[in-house]
Amino acid sequence: MLRYTLMRLGIFAGCLVVVWGLVYSGIVPRGLGDSNGLWIVLLSLVISAPISFVVLRKERDRASVQVAARVDRMKANIDANRAQEDLADDTARAQGQTS
Incomplete structure (x- = not known):
């Protein structure tokens, strides 16, 4: 069970790094005002969930x-x-x- 949890966290961390790179390079739009960090985390969660489900x-x-x-x-x-x-x-x- 610990292994599964760590693998999920790894996929999330990878998605977080990719989304952060895409946002700061301008490919993905930034969040409104001060919500940029929250935007990156939420987008990473949404992307990592189906990847984790399949992988x-x-x-x-x-x-x-x-x-x-x-x-x-x-x-x-x-x-x-x-x-x-x-x-x-x-x-x-x-x-x-x-x-």
Whole structure:
């Protein structure tokens, strides 16, 4: 998961550098007033999102398998704890009724 995040950040950083170069060379229009920095960041986000979606497909699938396995383990642990509690409750009730 960390690898995927770092790859996304790398793609964003690359887009940020390219967009910054295009804005300051005059190919892409500058933002209005003092919003130039925000314009560059937003444009970089908009450009990097579809690139990341296409380029990082395999890495995203690999990360989702890890997340799904972690969720399954957590569910199994919760079910095991619930079963232990039910068994303890049933045992306590059975001992209370026989007295």
